[in-house]
Amino acid sequence: METRVKGKLLAFRGDEAVAEAMRQINPDVVAAYPITPQTETVQAFSQFVANGEVDTEFIAVESEHAAMSACIGAAAAGGRAQTATSGPGLALMWEMLWVASGMRLPIVMPVVNRTLSAPINILCDHSDSMGARDAGWLQLYAESMQEAYDNTIQAVRIAEHPRVMLPIMSCLDGFILGHSFEPIEILPDEAVREFVGTYKPGYSLLDVDHPVTYGPIDFHGHFFEHKRQQVDGMESAPEVVLQVGREFGELTGRYYGLTEGYELEDADFVIVALGSVTGTIKTVVDDLRQQGQRVGLLRIRCFRPFPAQEIAQALGNKKAVAVLDRSLSFGAQAHQVYLEVVTALYTHGYAPKVVNYVYGIGGRDTLPHEVEQVYRELAEVDKTGVIQPVVRYLTVRE
Amino acid sequence: MQLKGWKDLAIGAVMLEPGSCLAYETGSWRTQRPILDLEKCAHCFICWIFCPESSIQVRGGKVTGIDLTYCKGCGICSAECPRQAIDMVMEATARKGAKDEG
Numbered sequence: 001m002e003t004r005v006k007g008k009l010l011a012f013r014g015d016e017a018v019a020e021a022m023r024q025i026n027p028d029v030v031a032a033y034p035i036t037p038q039t040e041t042v043q044a045f046s047q048f049v050a051n052g053e054v055d056t057e058f059i060a061v062e063s064e065h066a067a068m069s070a071c072i073g074a075a076a077a078g079g080r081a082q083t084a085t086s087g088p089g090l091a092l093m094w095e096m097l098w099v100a101s102g103m104r105l106p107i108v109m110p111v112v113n114r115t116l117s118a119p120i121n122i123l124c125d126h127s128d129s130m131g132a133r134d135a136g137w138l139q140l141y142a143e144s145m146q147e148a149y150d151n152t153i154q155a156v157r158i159a160e161h162p163r164v165m166l167p168i169m170s171c172l173d174g175f176i177l178g179h180s181f182e183p184i185e186i187l188p189d190e191a192v193r194e195f196v197g198t199y200k201p202g203y204s205l206l207d208v209d210h211p212v213t214y215g216p217i218d219f220h221g222h223f224f225e226h227k228r229q230q231v232d233g234m235e236s237a238p239e240v241v242l243q244v245g246r247e248f249g250e251l252t253g254r255y256y257g258l259t260e261g262y263e264l265e266d267a268d269f270v271i272v273a274l275g276s277v278t279g280t281i282k283t284v285v286d287d288l289r290q291q292g293q294r295v296g297l298l299r300i301r302c303f304r305p306f307p308a309q310e311i312a313q314a315l316g317n318k319k320a321v322a323v324l325d326r327s328l329s330f331g332a333q334a335h336q337v338y339l340e341v342v343t344a345l346y347t348h349g350y351a352p353k354v355v356n357y358v359y360g361i362g363g364r365d366t367l368p369h370e371v372e373q374v375y376r377e378l379a380e381v382d383k384t385g386v387i388q389p390v391v392r393y394l395t396v397r398e
Numbered sequence: 399m400q401l402k403g404w405k406d407l408a409i410g411a412v413m414l415e416p417g418s419c420l421a422y423e424t425g426s427w428r429t430q431r432p433i434l435d436l437e438k439c440a441h442c443f444i445c446w447i448f449c450p451e452s453s454i455q456v457r458g459g460k461v462t463g464i465d466l467t468y469c470k471g472c473g474i475c476s477a478e479c480p481r482q483a484i485d486m487v488m489e490a491t492a493r494k495g496a497k498d499e500g
């Protein structure tokens with residue numbers, strides 16, 4: 001049976017494409033505060049509200065802390081709640097991020113990645129969402145504007161799955177994806193509405209026939225058990241991400257997994273990365289493959305939960321691996337994605353040579369010849385057997 | 399209270415049973431105990447209004463006592479009483495007194 005629907009190819013900024021997805025999802029409540037580089041998402045969505053194109057109750061809040069608080073209230077009341085943010089906005093939400101995940105509320109939040117000050121900078125890196133990686137939220141990272149749109153739709157289904165019931169960040173690189181135009185296939189409204197379905201919460205504050213208490217005090221007795229349940233929700237998520245990605249593929253022809261291999265299988269030298277830089281890396285892989293070099297890419301789409309086994313098996317027997325991080329974990333031995341990848345390899349019994357590259361901090365561009373440099377250095381690591389320095393800073397001037 | 403394993407709890411710490419705070423005997427927190435002098439009491443119910451733990455006991459339109467199982471000893475009743483009918487005494491002293499009398 002042919003189930004595939006045909007969308008319309010339209011030119012959109014990534015931010016606006018995300019707003020389009022939100023319009024089609026038609027959430028019950030959106031509470032948001034505009035912040036660069038997410039502004040266009042909230043601006044476009046509030047226009048939909050003003051035009052009566054959605055049924056959403058839009059709450060123009062006074063801060064991101066309030067935005068997340070309002071989403072928590074709306075979700076606890078049984079509504080489908082969404083917001084969107086960037087960098088310092090996500091930082092201001094910090095306290096409430098943990099409340100949303102602890103209360104198991106499936107809030108969907110596009111995060112248009114922006115660095116954190118100081119010095120003041122509004123451009124892209126992953127300091128914001130990587131800083132929130134332990135907050136109990138699922139995290140998807142998009143490579144393209146199309147994927148940012150697709151992920152926002154899938155995020156609803158993933159978060160609301162009864163075995164998951166966790167909030168989710170749908171991350172897209174600020175400016176690079178957020179503000180650039182690309183032809184995006186926008187699905188028919190009814191196809192999206194059918195795909196996301198109706199949210200049926202297990203409990204609702206507004207269900208007066210079945211009153212329950214939300215957010216009680218919970219000390220020595222059961223707090224630890226409730227946190228263990230949260231881990232279980234995370235552990236159930238990979239299967240759901242795969243299932244939803246498959247169903248979305250059947251609908252649109254665009255299939256999504258936890259990771260994506262590009263020329264990976266027979267590659268000797270592999271770069272592991274997430275976000276928009278993977279588009280550049282694919283171009284470089286194509287060029288180097290033409291020259292007969294066995295290079296490949298492993299793109300991580302789902303960072304939380306971290307698909308450890310899949311990644312370990314994909315990388316275990318490679319000659320040398322470079323893990324790219326677009327954020328710094330000050331004082332750590334290396335940076336966020338690298339530490340996850342190396343832990344996955346070690347715990348699955350593999351020990352390939354792995355180096356860490358920090359790139360693109362504060363919005364610095366990463367160009368094809370710099371990606372080529374990484375592959376060249378991987379060949380050098382393999383030849384000499386020396387991985388030091390383990391952490392390398394791509395393009396930083398001495 | 400029966401402690402449950404993580405698989406037996408509702409997710410998100412949602413509580414399905416109403417009135418569960420009855421099982422939580424907050425009287426053990428108390429460092430000072432309210433002593434009510436019924437001779438001075440005008441049964442105005444100001445303490446009953448203010449008590450955050452609903453521990454002022456009432457029967458037939460009269461204040462009859464204080465429920466020490468839940469009273470945290472905050473002293474709000476004593477501070478609000480217009481007739482100074484409620485004294486706060488150290489819990490240890492009150493317990494010692496009760497033991498001596500017993």
